[in-house]
Amino acid sequence: MSDVRPRIRLPRSANAGDVIEVKTLISHNMETGLRRDGSGNEIPRQIINRFTCEYAGKLVLDVTMEPAISANPYMEFDVKVDESADFVFTWYDDDGSVYSETQSFEVS
Amino acid sequence: GLGVAAVAMVPGAAIASAVDDAISAFTGGASVTDGGVTIDAPEIAENGNTVPIAIEAPGATEILLLAAGNPTPGVAKFGFGEGAATSRAATRIRLGGTQDVVAIAKMADGSFARGAVEVKVTIGGCGG
Amino acid sequence: GNWSKLSAQQALTQDDLLRFDTFGNVSLIHITDIHAHLKPIWFREPEWNIGVGGVAGKPPHVVGKDFIEMFNLTPGSPEAYALTYVDFEALGRTYGRMGGMDRVATVVNAIRADRPEALLLDGGDTWHGSMTSFLTKGQDVVNVMNKLGVEAMTSHWEWTFGQDRVRDIVADLPFPFLGQNIFDNEWNEPSDEFEPYTWFERGGVKIAVIGQAFPYMPIANPGWKFPDFSFGIRESRMQEMVDEVRAQGAELVVVLSHNGFDVDRQMAGRVTGIDVVLTGHTHDALPEPVIVGETLLIASGSHGKFVTRLDLDVRDGRMMGFRHKLIPIFADVITPDPEMATLIDAERAPFKDQLEEVIGHTDSLLYRRGNFNGTWDDLICEAIMEERDTEIAMSPGVRWGASLLPGDAITREDIHSVTSMTYGQCYRTEMTGEFLKVVLEDVADNIFNPDPYFQQGGDMVRIGGLGYRVDVSAPVNQRISDMTLLSTGEAIDPERNYVVGGWASVNPETEGPQIWDVVESHIRKIGRVALEPNTSVQVAGL
Ligand SMILES: [Mn+2]
Ligand SMILES: [Mn+2]
Numbered sequence: 001m002s003d004v005r006p007r008i009r010l011p012r013s014a015n016a017g018d019v020i021e022v023k024t025l026i027s028h029n030m031e032t033g034l035r036r037d038g039s040g041n042e043i044p045r046q047i048i049n050r051f052t053c054e055y056a057g058k059l060v061l062d063v064t065m066e067p068a069i070s071a072n073p074y075m076e077f078d079v080k081v082d083e084s085a086d087f088v089f090t091w092y093d094d095d096g097s098v099y100s101e102t103q104s105f106e107v108s
Numbered sequence: 109g110l111g112v113a114a115v116a117m118v119p120g121a122a123i124a125s126a127v128d129d130a131i132s133a134f135t136g137g138a139s140v141t142d143g144g145v146t147i148d149a150p151e152i153a154e155n156g157n158t159v160p161i162a163i164e165a166p167g168a169t170e171i172l173l174l175a176a177g178n179p180t181p182g183v184a185k186f187g188f189g190e191g192a193a194t195s196r197a198a199t200r201i202r203l204g205g206t207q208d209v210v211a212i213a214k215m216a217d218g219s220f221a222r223g224a225v226e227v228k229v230t231i232g233g234c235g236g
Numbered sequence: 237g238n239w240s241k242l243s244a245q246q247a248l249t250q251d252d253l254l255r256f257d258t259f260g261n262v263s264l265i266h267i268t269d270i271h272a273h274l275k276p277i278w279f280r281e282p283e284w285n286i287g288v289g290g291v292a293g294k295p296p297h298v299v300g301k302d303f304i305e306m307f308n309l310t311p312g313s314p315e316a317y318a319l320t321y322v323d324f325e326a327l328g329r330t331y332g333r334m335g336g337m338d339r340v341a342t343v344v345n346a347i348r349a350d351r352p353e354a355l356l357l358d359g360g361d362t363w364h365g366s367m368t369s370f371l372t373k374g375q376d377v378v379n380v381m382n383k384l385g386v387e388a389m390t391s392h393w394e395w396t397f398g399q400d401r402v403r404d405i406v407a408d409l410p411f412p413f414l415g416q417n418i419f420d421n422e423w424n425e426p427s428d429e430f431e432p433y434t435w436f437e438r439g440g441v442k443i444a445v446i447g448q449a450f451p452y453m454p455i456a457n458p459g460w461k462f463p464d465f466s467f468g469i470r471e472s473r474m475q476e477m478v479d480e481v482r483a484q485g486a487e488l489v490v491v492l493s494h495n496g497f498d499v500d501r502q503m504a505g506r507v508t509g510i511d512v513v514l515t516g517h518t519h520d521a522l523p524e525p526v527i528v529g530e531t532l533l534i535a536s537g538s539h540g541k542f543v544t545r546l547d548l549d550v551r552d553g554r555m556m557g558f559r560h561k562l563i564p565i566f567a568d569v570i571t572p573d574p575e576m577a578t579l580i581d582a583e584r585a586p587f588k589d590q591l592e593e594v595i596g597h598t599d600s601l602l603y604r605r606g607n608f609n610g611t612w613d614d615l616i617c618e619a620i621m622e623e624r625d626t627e628i629a630m631s632p633g634v635r636w637g638a639s640l641l642p643g644d645a646i647t648r649e650d651i652h653s654v655t656s657m658t659y660g661q662c663y664r665t666e667m668t669g670e671f672l673k674v675v676l677e678d679v680a681d682n683i684f685n686p687d688p689y690f691q692q693g694g695d696m697v698r699i700g701g702l703g704y705r706v707d708v709s710a711p712v713n714q715r716i717s718d719m720t721l722l723s724t725g726e727a728i729d730p731e732r733n734y735v736v737g738g739w740a741s742v743n744p745e746t747e748g749p750q751i752w753d754v755v756e757s758h759i760r761k762i763g764r765v766a767l768e769p770n771t772s773v774q775v776a777g778l
Contacts, residue, residue, distance in 0.1 A: 025423075059187075060188075063184055063186050067202075069199060070199075070200040073199070078192065080191075155454060160466075206712075230678055
């Protein structure tokens with residue numbers, strides 16, 4: 001897919017030891033494999049089938065996804081930020097593509 | 109106003125076995141107790157194609173999310189790593205009609221817990 | 237005749253209507269669901285307003301003679317005329333039209349003369365519902381409400397003008413457009429474009445007004461017109477907002493709501509710390525508050541037919557007592573406010589000829605309000621079947637739209653009063669018998685689900701050409717039976733395709749002529765409207 005675009009929403013600031021809410025979106029139409037095109041041909045399945053998030057090198061979340069996840073998959077979860085470090089977000093596409101986004105987060 | 113086409117639903121018995129199969133595959137056949145899993149969902153879905161769902165099961169290492177009335181019930185499996193502050197996640201899911209959304213949590217001690225909530229998906233209409 | 241009209245009007249005076257023993261230290265003025273009706277109208281209250289489950293037989297699910305008895309009204313009195321459907325035509329000829337925002341202005345100004353710090357709150361469904369509001373995208377009503385001096389509002393049909401129009405209007409509003417349940421769809425967070433609550437200091441009392449927009453917006457109306465937003469009841473956030481304003485020193489907490497009465501009643505029983513819920517959406521007019529725990533629920537009717545004055549005694553951060561009056565706006569009794577009358581006429585002037593053109597006449601009483609078909613809807617369904625050549629017609633179960641008395645001319649404006657909307661295309665399509673049942677069951681569950689949080693607050697979809705039986709107490713998908721095609725008397729075949737016409741589809745690609753043009757064309761052809769009684773819906777389970 002040409003227009004796959006990840007977006008991340010983190011709080012503006014946090015203190016060391018805080019629990020923060022992390023939100024992610026990735027633009028992707030999550031083709032279910034159940035639809036047919038105008039000529040009646042099956043449109044092949046193509047979804048994001050896995051999402052992971054790591055913080056400070058530690059795994060936060062690892063999600064296996066099915067076609068019942070909506071288009072533009074959204075994930076929201078909680079992370080305890082003990083130190084300033086990098087978030088690494090990774091999305092795995094059925095077509096073998098891997099989309100990755102790294103964001104550093106500063107705690108005070 | 110009356111809108112969208114009738115939703116795809118499969119017969120009750122077929123659904124039940126597909127859901128049971130998915131749960132057994134996750135639990136390895138272990139018993140599952142009710143409670144300990146919270147599912148936060150709207151009373152009525154604003155749009156069946158994107159229904160916000162939040163699941164939480166304190167102490168869970170994994171949560172399996174199922175849409176019991178969809179042609180295939182699987183939705184997602186959430187694994188919480190050592191960096192997770194809570195065993196909570198929220199996402200958006202597709203629901204083919206009014207049905208139960210089911211979450212099975214695997215606890216750190218290997219036990220399993222279950223929660224379910226009905227979400228209504230309506231054709232849409234009018235009002236006051 | 238004329239004498240009885242004269243004597244009745246002599247018996248009823250503006251002073252009587254406005255008389256109020258000022259009480260306590262705070263006055264709230266509530267108007268809601270004006271639906272852009274700036275001029276006086278006829279408005280027949282429902283003959284059917286079924287309550288299911290725990291609310292059966294409780295207000296507002298009381299109509300007609302039962303209503304008159306429950307509230308100790310005198311049959312044939314002005315109050316009985318205003319609040320019930322009983323003898324509507326005869327009493328209408330005696331007591332005249334109701335509403336008119338110039339009369340409402342007189343009442344609001346009089347309350348403010350008595351209590352200068354009275355707080356005027358608008359429950360929404362304000363900008364939509366008339367030909368002029370359609371043509372001006374709500375601007376005519378906005379100008380009127382600004383002049384009236386509204387101090388906060390919430391919303392529902394406002395959104396059907398599209399989110400950009402809402403943003404444009406709100407940018408210029410001199411008061412907040414509230415909704416604690418208006419969320420940003422993208423990140424599922426409270427919208428930062430609209431405030432959840434606002435503050436007033438009146439009579440020395442710190443008042444928080446929390447807004448609650450219509451919860452089912454993208455379900456009941458086309459979500460594609462406001463894709464950036466999500467709504468919902470969001471009961472737990474309502475509790476958070478109440479706790480937040482209490483923590484900030486609110487001595488009086490008012491919820492300005494467009495939930496609908498039963499949803500508000502349930503919410504008031506579950507959320508603690510609300511003093512007053514000003515209800516809206518379901519168009520109920522109740523002469524007394526309904527009290528849930530320590531919360532007052534106020535229902536102020538619709539279409540400018542009533543204004544509520546609620547005086548409160550708030551001391552030491554507590555509501556200690558109240559005095560309430562649902563003021564009926566008898567258009568022939570209350571003197572129009574001249575400035576407002578001038579403004580309204582100026583707003584209408586560019587469209588006057590179009591509005592007032594007579595399309596036909598009616599020999600039947602035309603009304604809509606009620607759980608099942610009203611005569612306006614029968615006429616609309618007839619127009620759809622004739623003009624679009626369909627076997628079956630569907631008309632949405634909305635609660636807005638004025639009535640007409642037998643003998644009245646039908647103007648173009650009258651047609652718009654019951655059809656105006658931004659998605660009025662009259663579609664023609666095919667539906668299987670099975671799908672028709674799915675539709676009827678789906679709508680029935682939106683009305684008769686015993687859990688109020690699953691009720692969307694409209695009435696049953698109106699059907700032409702098809703009869704059915706509904707068991708209102710049955711569970712979902714088991715309420716509808718005996719579906720019959722009226723033209724042949726045959727049972728509806730689940731497998732067969734039927735040609736169906738309708739309007740107000742929430743789908744973006746709906747095609748067809750505007751419903752008001754369809755109805756106008758039909759009325760022009762028949763000249764005079766004379767409807768047979770509609771017996772196509774059998775109601776059971778009461
Ligand atoms: Mn309304
Ligand atoms: Mn409404």
